Amino acid sequence: MVLHHAPGAPSAVLREVSAGAEEEGVPLRLQRVPDGAAVALGHAAARDSRLSVGVGVSADGAVAVHHAQLPADRPALAVRDGTPADWRRAGRTAARVVTGLPLQ
Incomplete structure (x- = not known):
């Protein structure tokens, strides 16, 4: 799975999203x-991913989970003004889309 992040994306957001994906083994x-x-x-990351799932993190810390087959403006999940738990959940959600497990 691929995560595209803008310059200046908060390191805490990147860390939590990564941890969430790793918790699911992806x-x-x-x-x-x-x-x-x-x-x-997120959509660009999904297109770049062999798994067709990607995450985008903007400089302001917004997170989007996307699938390559979804319309570009319709992510599977979008988080603005999130907390560490929200960011970690975004990583888990992305991983669960890959593995086909039910979303939490």
């Missing part, structure tokens, strides 16, 4: 990209 590759909105970054 590796996450972080890739810094030019600035963008979380939803657009």
Whole structure:
């Protein structure tokens, strides 16, 4: 699974999203990209992922979980002004989309 993050994306957000994915046993590759909105970054990450699931994190800490087959403006999950628990849940959600497990 791929995570695209904008320059200046909060390290705490990246850490928690990564931890959530790892809890579900799905590796996450972080890739810094030019600035963008979380939803657009997530969709681009999903298109770059062999698993067709991606996460985007914007400079303001917004998070979007996306699937390559979803419309670009319709992420599976979007989190704005989240808490560490929200960010970790986003990572778990992305991983569960990959594994086909029910979302929590």
